[in-house]
Amino acid sequence: MLCLFQALLLTLTLHFSTGQVYKVGLLLNSQEQEESDAIRRLANYTIKNLLNDSSVELQLEEQYHDATYLSLMNSVCDLLGRNVVAVISASDSTLTAIEVNLAGQFHVPLVAAVATNPFLEAPAVENFELRLSPSDVYQSQAIFDILKEYSWHQFSILASADDYGINSIVYLQYLASQDDNFSIRDVQHFDVKKDLSNWESTSLFGKELQLIKDSIAKIIVLNCDGKFAKVIFKEAKQMGLMDESFVWITTDAITARPETIAYGQNSFPSFYEGLIGTLPHYGKGSDQYEELADGYIYSGEKESDLRMASVKVSIGLKLIHYSLKQLQSESDWDSTPSVTCDESSQWAGGRSLFTKLYDNFQSGSYDNSGMVMPTYDVLNFKDNGFEKIGRWENSTGLATIGANEDVERWVDRTDVIFSGGVRFPPSGIGNSLTGYHLRIGIVPEPPIAFFNENCGNDTSSPHCWYGWNPDIIQQLQEDLNFTYEYVKPADNKYGGLDPVTKEWNGMIRDILERKTDLTIALSINTERSKYIDYTAAFYEDQAAFILHSKTSSSSTNMFFFLEPFKLSVWLGIIILILVIALLTTFFSKFSPFGSYGRKIHAMQSCPCSKCVLRREIKIGKKCRFVDTKTFDCLVEKVEEDDDLNELSYYNSTWLIGTGFVLQGTDTLPTAPSGRFLLFTWWLFIMILTSMYTANLTAHLTLDRAVSSIKNFDDLLNGQTDYKWGVILDRNLQIMMSNHEEKKYNNIVNRGKNVDNLDEAIGNVTLGEYVFIDESSVVTYNFREDCSAEIVKTGKFNNQWAFGTQVNSPYAALINSMFLQYRERGWFTIKFDEWYSNAEGLTVCPSSLGSDTKFGLSVLSGLFLILGVGAFLSFVTVFLEILYVARQDSIEHGRSVWECLKERVKFKCQEVREEWFDRGNGKADDYHGSNGHGLNGKSDVLTINSILPNVSV
Numbered sequence: 029m030l031c032l033f034q035a036l037l038l039t040l041t042l043h044f045s046t047g048q049v050y051k052v053g054l055l056l057n058s059q060e061q062e063e064s065d066a067i068r069r070l071a072n073y074t075i076k077n078l079l080n081d082s083s084v085e086l087q088l089e090e091q092y093h094d095a096t097y098l099s100l101m102n103s104v105c106d107l108l109g110r111n112v113v114a115v116i117s118a119s120d121s122t123l124t125a126i127e128v129n130l131a132g133q134f135h136v137p138l139v140a141a142v143a144t145n146p147f148l149e150a151p152a153v154e155n156f157e158l159r160l161s162p163s164d165v166y167q168s169q170a171i172f173d174i175l176k177e178y179s180w181h182q183f184s185i186l187a188s189a190d191d192y193g194i195n196s197i198v199y200l201q202y203l204a205s206q207d208d209n210f211s212i213r214d215v216q217h218f219d220v221k222k223d224l225s226n227w228e229s230t231s232l233f234g235k236e237l238q239l240i241k242d243s244i245a246k247i248i249v250l251n252c253d254g255k256f257a258k259v260i261f262k263e264a265k266q267m268g269l270m271d272e273s274f275v276w277i278t279t280d281a282i283t284a285r286p287e288t289i290a291y292g293q294n295s296f297p298s299f300y301e302g303l304i305g306t307l308p309h310y311g312k313g314s315d316q317y318e319e320l321a322d323g324y325i326y327s328g329e330k331e332s333d334l335r336m337a338s339v340k341v342s343i344g345l346k347l348i349h350y351s352l353k354q355l356q357s358e359s360d361w362d363s364t365p366s367v368t369c370d371e372s373s374q375w376a377g378g379r380s381l382f383t384k385l386y387d388n389f390q391s392g393s394y395d396n397s398g399m400v401m402p403t404y405d406v407l408n409f410k411d412n413g414f415e416k417i418g419r420w421e422n423s424t425g426l427a428t429i430g431a432n433e434d435v436e437r438w439v440d441r442t443d444v445i446f447s448g449g450v451r452f453p454p455s456g457i458g459n460s461l462t463g464y465h466l467r468i469g470i471v472p473e474p475p476i477a478f479f480n481e482n483c484g485n486d487t488s489s490p491h492c493w494y495g496w497n498p499d500i501i502q503q504l505q506e507d508l509n510f511t512y513e514y515v516k517p518a519d520n521k522y523g524g525l526d527p528v529t530k531e532w533n534g535m536i537r538d539i540l541e542r543k544t545d546l547t548i549a550l551s552i553n554t555e556r557s558k559y560i561d562y563t564a565a566f567y568e569d570q571a572a573f574i575l576h577s578k579t580s581s582s583s584t585n586m587f588f589f590l591e592p593f594k595l596s597v598w599l600g601i602i603i604l605i606l607v608i609a610l611l612t613t614f615f616s617k618f619s620p621f622g623s624y625g626r627k628i629h630a631m632q633s634c635p636c637s638k639c640v641l642r643r644e645i646k647i648g649k650k651c652r653f654v655d656t657k658t659f660d661c662l663v664e665k666v667e668e669d670d671d672l673n674e675l676s677y678y679n680s681t682w683l684i685g686t687g688f689v690l691q692g693t694d695t696l697p698t699a700p701s702g703r704f705l706l707f708t709w710w711l712f713i714m715i716l717t718s719m720y721t722a723n724l725t726a727h728l729t730l731d732r733a734v735s736s737i738k739n740f741d742d743l744l745n746g747q748t749d750y751k752w753g754v755i756l757d758r759n760l761q762i763m764m765s766n767h768e769e770k771k772y773n774n775i776v777n778r779g780k781n782v783d784n785l786d787e788a789i790g791n792v793t794l795g796e797y798v799f800i801d802e803s804s805v806v807t808y809n810f811r812e813d814c815s816a817e818i819v820k821t822g823k824f825n826n827q828w829a830f831g832t833q834v835n836s837p838y839a840a841l842i843n844s845m846f847l848q849y850r851e852r853g854w855f856t857i858k859f860d861e862w863y864s865n866a867e868g869l870t871v872c873p874s875s876l877g878s879d880t881k882f883g884l885s886v887l888s889g890l891f892l893i894l895g896v897g898a899f900l901s902f903v904t905v906f907l908e909i910l911y912v913a914r915q916d917s918i919e920h921g922r923s924v925w926e927c928l929k930e931r932v933k934f935k936c937q938e939v940r941e942e943w944f945d946r947g948n949g950k951a952d953d954y955h956g957s958n959g960h961g962l963n964g965k966s967d968v969l970t971i972n973s974i975l976p977n978v979s980v
């Protein structure tokens with residue numbers, strides 16, 4: 029009896045000590061039984077072993093659904109009918125969006141364990157959803173930081189076409205768009221309703237993967253469920269997209285459930301090695317996680333149950349339990365939810381519970397884990413699974429862990445494995461187009477592109493096209509290793525925008541309709557840039573116009589005889605006459621064989637004192653040497669035979685000047701140096717006068733172009749001689765039509781515009797028509813028309829480049845090659861081959877065959893010949909003096925150097941006296957005191973003592 033009483037007392041004690049029991053709903057997916065079983069087991073373990081507080085008890089209400097909309101609604105309504113205070117869901121973002129919308133209508137909090145869709149967080153909508161995993165916004169930031177760390181600036185995205193696949197990468201796209209260094213090469217979404225039953229034998233993602241491959245991106249971000257990823261990886265491997273130059277970055281839908289990409293029980297193919305992934309940090313490694321794991325495994329459960337979804341559900345249960353304990357002490361809190369989907373009632377206490385859940389989760393007070401900080405683990409697939417290699421936090425960014433924890437930069441790490449098992453990060457940029465086939469838009473316009481008429485209608489074959497641009501395409505093909513074909517638009521136009529229909533034509537239309545990947549050279553302008561992209565520019569041009577000027581054969585210039593030479597040439601001739609005359613006089617006086625130089629030579633060579641005195645007396649009394657015909661001294665003979673002033677500067681100027689008009693004097697230089705200089709001058713005159721005569725004749729006989737059209741204003745301002753026009757749907761027509769200055773609009777609006785180049789050439793040939801186009805076009809096409817006048821305007825400067833589709837995957841590689849071509853001058857060489865040096869061209873006469881004035885630049889060679897002649901004359905006079913110095917050396921037994929110095933010294937003194945001292949008395953003083961011959965003796969005596977009665 030006593031024992032029975034004690035048992036009854038114990039039962040009553042336990043009954044009254046039991047706290048409030050709250051029901052918590054747990055939504056499970058019947059289509060993923062293994063995952064659901066793991067969640068259910070860990071949830072039950074958490075309630076029984078970790079939440080054993082007697083004041084609050086949780087009762088788990090499990091409900092399965094098959095992931096369809098109707099099943100999901102029924103499951104939520106069923107849980108609400110059981111009066112649950114909260115619902116915990118391990119569904120993905122797509123299913124969670126349905127769950128939260130339904131539960132939130134009744135103010136029943138829904139705790140989303142793994143949903144990460146950023147659009148589920150909408151502060152303006154009271155949806156009563158608490159998300160335990162960080163938003164995909166943070167995952168996008170983590171992935172973007174990985175891309176930046178490795179300088180992978182070009183990447184493509186492959187994602188499922190559902191809420192998770194689309195919305196979770198929106199922020200990644202936004203981040204890339206805000207950074208000019210980044211370019212998303214392609215974004216592909218696939219249908220999630222694909223039947224995967226025959227995935228091993230059927231290509232399910234070939235179209236999407238081919239487009240990714242065509243984007244040339246080597247970095248691919250994959251965002252989808254693991255069941256799709258398994259098939260995608262298999263097909264990507266078959267297409268060569270998992271070789272060592274590629275990098276695949278996966279998101280949490282794959283990294284959280286690696287078993288979904290396994291082949292059998294934890295069996296993974298070797299080509300998974302090198303995958304990089306991100307996974308929300310769910311506490312693994314923390315004290316709380318280790319406590320949960322140790323107890324769970326110790327209880328005999330599977331370690332494999334400790335996955336992200338199940339651990340997050342366990343955390344959710346702890347959070348709900350902690351929050352209910354806090355609310356239980358509030359007397360006014362409505363703790364009994366009585367709502368059903370059949371009624372529109374709302375739980376009054378739901379708002380308070382949701383607020384507590386939110387505050388406790390943010391602070392981490394429910395398990396002393398601290399404030400929530402969005403954190404991701406960075407994973408790398410090695411050997412047989414994902415391994416944690418780093419961590420990303422919202423506040424600090426990427427951080428390394430493990431053996432390379434002290435390495436500052438991720439690119440310097442050695443513990444990361446990439447596709448193909450390599451340990452150095454790929455560049456992420458393709459260096460060839462191997463396996464790619466390009467369609468290139470082209471129109472025939474020499475010399476940009478010629479079409480071989482022998483090909484008939486075959487306009488696609490590369491062998492049927494040649495010219496400047498086909499040469500560029502061919503060089504690109506050799507360097508980048510792609511195949512290609514040409515696509516000629518039906519209208520043979522480059523591309524213009526119809527102002528009415530707003531539709532493009534020509535090559536632009538083809539590229540917009542994706543009929544072509546690339547075009548040959550297009551001029552870059554703003555209108556086109558709104559619709560297409562361009563490669564790097566490879567040529568610059570400007571607007572020009574061409575016309576046949578009216579002509580006249582008469583000259584109205586009264587000084588027409590000066591027309592052959594420019595003013596600079598005439599001034600140069602005058603200066604040359606004065607300089608050559610001066611040199612002629614100088615050589616005459618300085619050379620021992622010149623007119624005056626012979627006198628100085630005789631005086632310096634005379635050893636006779638009597639001869640010297642006699643000469644001094646006669647010079648002093650200004651007498652001529654005519655008193656005798658026999659001479660004892662060389663001086664008297666020279667002064668008797670020669671007129672000392674025959675080649676004075678005055679006479680020399682006359683000699684040189686009259687030579688220019690083919691006249692001359694009787695006095696000529698006698699010294700070799702002077703004669704050589706005169707010969708060079710006569711040669712100069714002969715060539716110069718021939719050029720003058722020819723150019724004067726051309727000036728008087730050739731028709732002269734008379735054009736009043738020098739700029740655009742001349743076309744518009746009242747002239748009636750010429751019509752004008754541009755080619756429609758070309759660059760200049762577009763630029764002029766859109767220009768802010770009305771005069772350029774009027775050029776197009778009032779012009780006689782044409783449809784093609786042949787029509788424009790025909791109009792110019794007929795006359796009285798001005799064709800306006802780019803300078804290189806008019807220059808080449810009228811290169812043989814010597815009567816045409818080309819006027820470069822200096823306006824509408826533009827660049828030429830290849831047109832591409834917007835965000836073309838080929839542009840980066842082509843641009844890198846173009847940069848190399850420019851640096852080594854290849855573009856210029858090719859341009860000259862086709863524009864300047866083409867074989868079989870008729871070359872119009874240059875300025876040498878017209879009446880163009882000659883300038884110093886044209887005649888520089890002739891002036892150079894005269895300069896060389898003057899220099900050689902100086903050399904000759906030096907050799908003359910050296911010759912007589914050697915004779916002196918032999919005669920007097922002195923060194924050649926001493927004799928040379930003395931000769932030069934005396935000659936300089938005599939020349940100075942003759943040119944500068946005559947007339948001021950210094951000449952007589954000098955002649956009266958000098959009596960030294962080259963024998964070195966002083967035979968000078970006073971005149972009165974030796975020759976007192978000399979007859980003069």
